[in-house]
Amino acid sequence: MDVDIGNALASVASPGISREALDRLDERVGQAHERIETGRENHEHGYAALNLPERTDPDEIRRAVDPVADAEALITIGIGGSALGAATIVDALEGDTEMVFLDNVDPEWVTSRLESVPLAETAINVVSKSGTTAETLANFLVVRDAFEAAGVDWTERTIVTTGEAGPLSDLAERHDLPKLRVPDGVPGRFSALSPVGMVAAAVAGHDLEALLEGARTEAESLSGSLFECPAYAYGATTYALDGRGAGINAMIPYAESLETYAEWFAQLWAESLGKDDLGQTPVRALGVTDQHSQLQLYRAGPRDKLVTFVAPRERSDRAIPDTEVEELAYLGDSTLGELLEAEFEATEASLAAAGRPNVRVELETVDEYELGGLLYGMEASCVLAGELYSVNAFNQPAVEWAKNATRGLLGGGEFAEADAVAEKTTLRVER
Amino acid sequence: MDVDIGNALASVASPGISREALDRLDERVGQAHERIETGRENHEHGYAALNLPERTDPDEIRRAVDPVADAEALITIGIGGSALGAATIVDALEGDTEMVFLDNVDPEWVTSRLESVPLAETAINVVSKSGTTAETLANFLVVRDAFEAAGVDWTERTIVTTGEAGPLSDLAERHDLPKLRVPDGVPGRFSALSPVGMVAAAVAGHDLEALLEGARTEAESLSGSLFECPAYAYGATTYALDGRGAGINAMIPYAESLETYAEWFAQLWAESLGKDDLGQTPVRALGVTDQHSQLQLYRAGPRDKLVTFVAPRERSDRAIPDTEVEELAYLGDSTLGELLEAEFEATEASLAAAGRPNVRVELETVDEYELGGLLYGMEASCVLAGELYSVNAFNQPAVEWAKNATRGLLGGGEFAEADAVAEKTTLRVER
Numbered sequence: 059m060d061v062d063i064g065n066a067l068a069s070v071a072s073p074g075i076s077r078e079a080l081d082r083l084d085e086r087v088g089q090a091h092e093r094i095e096t097g098r099e100n101h102e103h104g105y106a107a108l109n110l111p112e113r114t115d116p117d118e119i120r121r122a123v124d125p126v127a128d129a130e131a132l133i134t135i136g137i138g139g140s141a142l143g144a145a146t147i148v149d150a151l152e153g154d155t156e157m158v159f160l161d162n163v164d165p166e167w168v169t170s171r172l173e174s175v176p177l178a179e180t181a182i183n184v185v186s187k188s189g190t191t192a193e194t195l196a197n198f199l200v201v202r203d204a205f206e207a208a209g210v211d212w213t214e215r216t217i218v219t220t221g222e223a224g225p226l227s228d229l230a231e232r233h234d235l236p237k238l239r240v241p242d243g244v245p246g247r248f249s250a251l252s253p254v255g256m257v258a259a260a261v262a263g264h265d266l267e268a269l270l271e272g273a274r275t276e277a278e279s280l281s282g283s284l285f286e287c288p289a290y291a292y293g294a295t296t297y298a299l300d301g302r303g304a305g306i307n308a309m310i311p312y313a314e315s316l317e318t319y320a321e322w323f324a325q326l327w328a329e330s331l332g333k334d335d336l337g338q339t340p341v342r343a344l345g346v347t348d349q350h351s352q353l354q355l356y357r358a359g360p361r362d363k364l365v366t367f368v369a370p371r372e373r374s375d376r377a378i379p380d381t382e383v384e385e386l387a388y389l390g391d392s393t394l395g396e397l398l399e400a401e402f403e404a405t406e407a408s409l410a411a412a413g414r415p416n417v418r419v420e421l422e423t424v425d426e427y428e429l430g431g432l433l434y435g436m437e438a439s440c441v442l443a444g445e446l447y448s449v450n451a452f453n454q455p456a457v458e459w460a461k462n463a464t465r466g467l468l469g470g471g472e473f474a475e476a477d478a479v480a481e482k483t484t485l486r487v488e489r
Numbered sequence: 490m491d492v493d494i495g496n497a498l499a500s501v502a503s504p505g506i507s508r509e510a511l512d513r514l515d516e517r518v519g520q521a522h523e524r525i526e527t528g529r530e531n532h533e534h535g536y537a538a539l540n541l542p543e544r545t546d547p548d549e550i551r552r553a554v555d556p557v558a559d560a561e562a563l564i565t566i567g568i569g570g571s572a573l574g575a576a577t578i579v580d581a582l583e584g585d586t587e588m589v590f591l592d593n594v595d596p597e598w599v600t601s602r603l604e605s606v607p608l609a610e611t612a613i614n615v616v617s618k619s620g621t622t623a624e625t626l627a628n629f630l631v632v633r634d635a636f637e638a639a640g641v642d643w644t645e646r647t648i649v650t651t652g653e654a655g656p657l658s659d660l661a662e663r664h665d666l667p668k669l670r671v672p673d674g675v676p677g678r679f680s681a682l683s684p685v686g687m688v689a690a691a692v693a694g695h696d697l698e699a700l701l702e703g704a705r706t707e708a709e710s711l712s713g714s715l716f717e718c719p720a721y722a723y724g725a726t727t728y729a730l731d732g733r734g735a736g737i738n739a740m741i742p743y744a745e746s747l748e749t750y751a752e753w754f755a756q757l758w759a760e761s762l763g764k765d766d767l768g769q770t771p772v773r774a775l776g777v778t779d780q781h782s783q784l785q786l787y788r789a790g791p792r793d794k795l796v797t798f799v800a801p802r803e804r805s806d807r808a809i810p811d812t813e814v815e816e817l818a819y820l821g822d823s824t825l826g827e828l829l830e831a832e833f834e835a836t837e838a839s840l841a842a843a844g845r846p847n848v849r850v851e852l853e854t855v856d857e858y859e860l861g862g863l864l865y866g867m868e869a870s871c872v873l874a875g876e877l878y879s880v881n882a883f884n885q886p887a888v889e890w891a892k893n894a895t896r897g898l899l900g901g902g903e904f905a906e907a908d909a910v911a912e913k914t915t916l917r918v919e920r
Contacts (some may be wrong), residue, residue: 064914138781162778163832165807165825166583167745175741193777196809196820196828203810247782279920291918305793306737306770314598325782332786339737339786339794341772346624347593349891350569351678351756355763355770358887362736363770375597376625379634383656388901394596395626397899404894407910411890431920435626447920454870456789459842460780463835468828470819479838483495487722489710489862 059276059428059435061288062418063295065406066364073361073416074174074301075295080284083446087294088282090445094438095280097260104452106243107437108280110251111273111430116266119253122217122236123260126181129215131156132261133175135197136254138183138329139246140219142322143255143433144185147269149318150429153262160197168200177208182216183257187240189224192464221255245452247326250433265426272430280438292417293439296364297446299415304364307338308356312345312402314371315424319368320344323436330440330451337447338364345369346401353405357412365409365416368432369402372423490707490859490866492719493849494726496837497795502846504733504792506726511544511715514877518725519713521876523726524713525869535883537674538868539711541682542704542861544672547697550684553648553667554691554837557612560646562587563692564606564632567616568624568687569760570677571650573753574686574864575616580749581860584693591628599631608639613647614688618671620655623895650684676883678757681864696857703861723848724870727795728877730846735795738769739787743776743800743833746855750799752776754867761871761882768878769795776800777832784836788843796840796847800833803854869909 059415075083083281097105126132132155134144148157158171182201186194205212213233220226221240230237238253240246249255250272256266276289284290296307307327309320320342331337343352345367356365374394380390389397409416421428444451459475466476499505528536557563564585565575572592579588589602613632617625636643644664651657652671661668664693669684671677680686682704687697707720715721727738738758740751751773774783778797787796806826812818820828840847852859858916875882889905897907 060917060919062915064916067916070914072657095873137778142782152601161777161781162745163825163829164743164745164804165829166805168825169807170583184832190816192820192828193781193832195812195817196823196825199810199812199817199820200807200825220780222600226815229814276920285918288918288920305791312595314593314595321782328783328786328790332783332790334789335791337786337790339770339772339790341770344593347568349888350592350624350760351573351752352763353891354885355759355768357583357890358765359759359763359768359770360736360766373595374597376600376631379630381630383660384655385621386626386630388896388899389623389630392627392899394594394599394631394907397623397895398596400895400898401624401891403910404891404898404906407906407913408887408891408914411906411909412887435920454785456839456843457780458782459788460832460835460839461742463838464828464831465819467831467835468819468823475835475838475842476782478842479834482838482841483498483501484493485498486493487490487716487719488491489707489719489866 059288059290059432060420063291065410066299066415066417070410071413073304074415075298075302079298083294083369084284086446087290087442090442091280091282093445094441101243103243104245107248108277108441110241110244111270111434112189113279114270116270119256119260119266122238123257125236126215126261129155129181130179130263131158131175132181132183132258133160133201134183134185134258135160135194135201137161137191138325139195139249139483140185140194140254142325143250144258146250146318146322147255147259147429148262150315150424151264151426153264155262157258163196165192168197172201174202177205181261182212184216184226185219185254186226187221187246189220189226217257219257219291227328243302247308247329248437251430252282252399255437268426269430272427275436276431276434284317289435289438290442292419293442294446295417296338297362297443303362304415305338306341306363308341308343308363308365309364310343310345310367311349312367312398313424316368316414317344324434329454331443331449333449333456336449343403346398349401349405357409357414363414365414365417367402367406368419370421372425390435393476490719490863491851492722494722496841497601497726497730497846497848501841504730504735505846506729506733510729514725514729515715517789517877518715518721518873520572521873522711522713523875525872530675534674535676538679539708539872541672541675542701542708542865545683545687545701547701550669550687550697551914553669555690556667557646557648557692560586560612560692561610562589562606563612563614563689564589564591565614565616565689566591566625566628566632568592568622569756571616571685572626572682573687573756574681577681577749577753578686578690578860579693581746581855582695583858584695586693588689594624594627599628603632603635608636608641611646612692613643615647615657616650616656616685616889617650618677618824620651620657648688650688676760678760679868682861699857700861703858704865707862707865720866720869721873723850724873725877726848727769728874734793736769737772737794737845738773739772739794739796741774741796741798743798743829744804744855745834757867757871760885762874762878762880763881764887767880775821776836777829780832780836788840788845796845797850798833798837799850801852801854
């Protein structure tokens with residue numbers, strides 16, 4: 059990825075960062091880079107994620123999915139980081155395999171999703187590091203049951219990605235299922251470039267080597283200066299802008315195929331940096347659609363936002379047919395791609411003209427290579443931001459409370475948190 | 490809708506509002522209600538939206554869609570308020586008609602969406618108040634051309650919803666197409682309960698009367714006190730919390746079918762209130778999925794957020810099959826619905842326990858009647874908030890700049906804004 063932070067400078071925007079402040083910040087980037095390199099060398103928890111491009115073995119993934127390589131559909135059962143990386147990759151790239159992601163436990167929706175695919179031609183990809191994630195295991199039990207009810211042998215069609223031990227690992231052993239490992243030291247939201255994110259891509263026949271190669275190229279650009287490294291330029295700019303009042307980061311891809319990427323980014327940013335009362339709030343949006351929804355606020359609301367655009371330089375196009383209507387004749391001389399591109403540049407300029415900070419992330423096009431670079435680049439940006447904030451970007455302690463309460467409410471043990479649920483303060487207004 | 494603001498009280502949360510402050514705010518709610526009632530009586534711009542439940546004629550909408558009532562698929566071409574209300578309704582309710590919304594101009598995506606439906610069995614619903622919206626008209630030209638190329642007479646299968654005059658209105662006259670009016674005085678984001686939002690629902694065979702009846706029941710609850718009116722309770726609480734530091738409003742439905750509703754809400758909130766450097770930033774999320782993505786930030790990040798839950802009290806359910814794995818046995822005694830409900834209550838309590846403000850919006854279930862109430866209730870909340878902020882909730886002046894720039898860039902006239910695009914400040918970092 060290439061990054062243009064010109065519209066985040068104080069000469070353009072408020073909040074914005076001055077060139078002098080950027081230079082000072084660059085010294086801290088240099089120190090953070092040292093820390094990151096040490097973490098990578100020692101394969102420390104979290105930092106290890108930045109070593110995935112060299113460590114992930116595409117052949118191993120392809121061997122695991124070989125038994126279901128001709129599946130018409132794939133049901134991936136996972137939630138959070140066990141689903142979003144995989145979904146981002148297959149949604150960004152064109153493939154023929156129908157992809158279903160069960161990342162919620164809404165009963166009607168699970169049923170309708172199950173009914174939307176031909177089970178006898180469908181493979182199952184179940185992903186949980188601990189092997190005990192309640193939503194994932196509940197859905198897996200439901201899916202397994204549905205396969206059995208339809209007379210389809212799920213053991214012939216299931217791939218498991220999990221940690222070294224746990225119920226899912228045991229189950230894979232018992233039924234001799236292809237089993238892939240969630241790599242050690244890699245939190246879920248940083249695992250897109252491991253089997254967690256790449257099994258679905260392998261089933262769809264995407265080029266895993268190109269994904270990893272793009273990530274490797276991005277990794278090679280990591281250096282001690284934000285002015286030489288797009289990932290660090292992005293991470294440092296967001297950190298600087300947050301400190302100057304832009305507590306919100308609106309991620310706006312100008313490509314429908316990157317809509318899920320914005321969701322992936324939102325998890326990466328929120329769960330990694332949202333701690334100790336710190337962290338930007340990611341907002342996911344989509345160009346051009348959200349120009350007709352959010353742009354009014356972004357241009358004229360509180361000065362608490364950084365807008366990040368992600369746009370490919372090349373895309374396939376489609377001509378807009380001529381029209382007899384004079385008022386619309388200008389459209390007939392254009393293509394949909396030119397319209398999209400003009401809207402993008404206009405929106406970017408519109409924010410700059412109003413002094414609202416924004417950053418442009420450019421890809422050559424949306425393919426495996428560029429996508430690998432984007433995912434790796436944003437992960438490295440996030441790790442750098444974690445260093446600058448001095449937070450641990452690799453844990454998520456605040457989600458434990460609700461997990462315990464849920465388990466307690468369902469009779470899965472004694473948890474004080476479950477008792478607190480009953481003590482809710484109410485002030486009800488009914489119609 | 491029913492609203493519970495207990496977890497937004499200062500006794501629970503920080504930021505939060507004290508009971509005393511709520512009582513004082515209620516006086517301003519009374520005054521705002523007077524203003525709103527006057528606006529409704531005089532059918533003033535914007536306020537007129539709150540009269541739609543009495544004014545929209547479901548028979549007229551059904552007559553217009555009658556020629557395509559048996560269509561297998563419907564392509565709705567519109568953007569922003571011309572698409573989101575319709576999408577919210579059909580996504581929330583179960584229907585057999587395949588629904589495609591062309592609310593973006595991404596060339597590859599438009600092509601793949603067009604190829605996903607059988608054109609000979611597909612109807613077209615084109616929506617633009619002005620009849621000149623660039624994205625909508627460009628897509629309409631593309632779709633019309635695709636129908637012609639496939640030998641399908643689009644004039645037999647197209648419904649137009651537009652303002653009194655303009656190119657779309659002329660086109661409808663010329664080809665004798667069924668034409669519905671975007672009602673006067675109703676901004677797009679407030680038009681879900683007009684033909685703009687209800688044509689797609691009519692094609693899907695949903696109960697239009699029940700939608701309007703639910704909205705009427707909500708309208709009857711509007712009163713001079715937030716303690717007696719759920720819509721005002723919500724609008725006043727969000728306003729009060731924003732003033733106390735919660736500049737972000739995360740909307741989290743606990744029902745997949747309401748995912749699009751969160752998008753609709755995000756436009757309503759952002760475009761109506763995001764002006765004069767004011768306005769909460771809406772964030773759309775989804776329970777339980779985003780517990781594994783955003784909850785860490787919401788519970789432990791900056792105290793700048795109000796979380797709004799929307800949950801139905803009743804839903805159809807699905808049992809979780811028993812499992813031989815002891816660690817997961819508790820799941821086998823439950824249903825997916827119970828798991829979802831436990832996760833919801835646990836997440837709500839988890840935020841309250843961390844002193845993070847949240848509001849619960851309850852529906853009886855997700856059906857036409859309750860949905861009509863929800864949409865109307867949130868619109869009334871938003872209008873009230875506009876009064877409290879003293880902003881004009883019914884315009885969106887900040888989007889004009891980019892529209893002019895786009896038009897200029899595409900050769901549709903001379904616009905100074907287009908020249909500004911070329912003057913972009915750059916600070917590029919390339920890999």
